[in-house]
Amino acid sequence: MLDAGGHAPLLPQARAAYLEALDQGWADPRRLFSEGRRARMLLDGAREAMAGVVGARTEEVDLAPSHVAALHGAVRSVVRARRRVGDVVVVGAVERAAVLNAADFAGARRVVGVDHVGRVDPDELDDALGAHGVALAALQHANGEVGTLQPVERAHESSRRAGVPLLVDAGSSLGHVDVGDAWDLLAADAADWGGPAGIGVLVTRRGVRRTPDWPEDDDRWFPGGVSVPAALAAAVALQVAHASRHRTAEASRTLVDRVRRRVAAEVPDVEVVGDDAVRLPHVVTFSCLYVDGEALVGGLDAAGFGVGSGSACTSSALEPSHVLAAMGVLTHGNVRLALPVGTREADVDRFLDALPSVVADVRSALGADGL
Amino acid sequence: MTDLVVDATGLRCPAPVIRLARAAREARPGTTITVLATDPAAEHDVPAWARMRGHALVSVEKDDDRLTLVVRTAG
Numbered sequence: 179m180l181d182a183g184g185h186a187p188l189l190p191q192a193r194a195a196y197l198e199a200l201d202q203g204w205a206d207p208r209r210l211f212s213e214g215r216r217a218r219m220l221l222d223g224a225r226e227a228m229a230g231v232v233g234a235r236t237e238e239v240d241l242a243p244s245h246v247a248a249l250h251g252a253v254r255s256v257v258r259a260r261r262r263v264g265d266v267v268v269v270g271a272v273e274r275a276a277v278l279n280a281a282d283f284a285g286a287r288r289v290v291g292v293d294h295v296g297r298v299d300p301d302e303l304d305d306a307l308g309a310h311g312v313a314l315a316a317l318q319h320a321n322g323e324v325g326t327l328q329p330v331e332r333a334h335e336s337s338r339r340a341g342v343p344l345l346v347d348a349g350s351s352l353g354h355v356d357v358g359d360a361w362d363l364l365a366a367d368a369a370d371w372g373g374p375a376g377i378g379v380l381v382t383r384r385g386v387r388r389t390p391d392w393p394e395d396d397d398r399w400f401p402g403g404v405s406v407p408a409a410l411a412a413a414v415a416l417q418v419a420h421a422s423r424h425r426t427a428e429a430s431r432t433l434v435d436r437v438r439r440r441v442a443a444e445v446p447d448v449e450v451v452g453d454d455a456v457r458l459p460h461v462v463t464f465s466c467l468y469v470d471g472e473a474l475v476g477g478l479d480a481a482g483f484g485v486g487s488g489s490a491c492t493s494s495a496l497e498p499s500h501v502l503a504a505m506g507v508l509t510h511g512n513v514r515l516a517l518p519v520g521t522r523e524a525d526v527d528r529f530l531d532a533l534p535s536v537v538a539d540v541r542s543a544l545g546a547d548g549l
Numbered sequence: 550m551t552d553l554v555v556d557a558t559g560l561r562c563p564a565p566v567i568r569l570a571r572a573a574r575e576a577r578p579g580t581t582i583t584v585l586a587t588d589p590a591a592e593h594d595v596p597a598w599a600r601m602r603g604h605a606l607v608s609v610e611k612d613d614d615r616l617t618l619v620v621r622t623a624g
Binding site: 447449467468469470471489490497498502503506507508509510511544545546549 | 561562563564566567570571574588589590592593594596597598600601
């Protein structure tokens with residue numbers, strides 16, 4: 179399995195913490211008897227640990243039932259709170275669908291374009307932020323599909339100058355690389371860093387105004403709260419991933435460089451996409467001309483390799499990846515790898531050895547030989 | 550002005566690009582080829598193909614779900 183983006187295998191330490199917390203933290207953290215208080219303590223401990231990793235205060239960390247819910251909640255609550263200013267949400271063209279859809283739902287989406295590696299133009303972003311009626315800006319820390327890092331520091335300077343809060347989606351970054359402090363709201367995904375599925379994180383700096391546009395609940399920002407054992411396991415996984423990030427990144431970077439080099443050299447008519455240097459260490463994407471993405475993913479699966487794809491024919495939607503489309507690169511025949519921790523060089527080499535003939539077979543089946 | 554028309558209406562990716570590439574292989578340099586397509590991926594993949602192959606993209610038009618793309622072969 180070479181595609182762990184947004185759904186990494188659970189780290190062993192997180193699994194142990196989860197099992198322990200099933201015994202210790204099963205109760206409802208809203209209850210006032212001792213078991214409930216113990217669950218509350220574990221939940222707050224999880225928030226404290228995450229706050230420590232991102233450089234925030236415990237009370238600034240809210241836990242959501244998913245990364246999507248964290249992003250939706252962030253966009254909706256900030257737009258609601260700033261409705262007197264306006265309802266424009268400035269977004270990068272390659273943000274996650276959850277951000278783009280929440281922007282449409284809560285206000286008016288204003289898209290800032292990207293270049294051919296998928297990086298937002300900071301000058302265009304600066305212009306967009308200076309316009310009238312902007313409630314929120316949203317920019318990912320890095321693109322999880324192609325790996326390109328975004329200019330979040332410049333974006334934060336611009337947003338500060340304009341007095342607009344900046345939401346940084348670190349859903350593909352946190353636990354892998356340092357996400358810095360150039361944000362007013364930070365969203366992240368526990369399942370991406372090796373925690374359990376079902377925990378999203380939203381960190382909101384003090385002073386950023388939010389108002390729910392949903393019903394009242396004891397858990398004001400994410401009604402109904404989250405599973406305490408899952409929250410604890412997510413926090414443990416983040417501490418482990420964060421502590422070993424430099425070593426993991428170095429290993430991933432070596433493997434990804436190898437993939438980029440060998441794919442470009444050994445597969446004819448291929449485009450390796452995304453920035454080749456300023457990037458996430460573990461993500462690599464390429465598109466093969468005249469290749470059906472679904473057949474390619476199927477062929478690689480049959481050969482024992484699990485990969486992702488942004489091609490239209492691999493999803494139920496007819497639309498190809500909006501990320502690849504915005505970059506102006508080939509959308510068909512797309513393969514995405516997000517290497518899980520511990521991927522061995524031998525696994526990557528076996529994949530690279532198998533790839534050219536799988537691609538050639540798909541091309542032959544489509545009658546695209548020699549084009 | 551068009552020399553050739555490739556009708557890829559109703560075909561899914563990557564078939565429109567493959568049809569276009571076949572036509573381009575047979576065509577003389579400087580031939581103008583018009584591609585008709587309904588697959589949304591063609592809007593991005595025909596220009597990307599032209600860039601990878603060194604052909605010129607002349608125009609892209611979109612009318613509801615119908616795409617009309619014009620390329621001119623290299624040479």
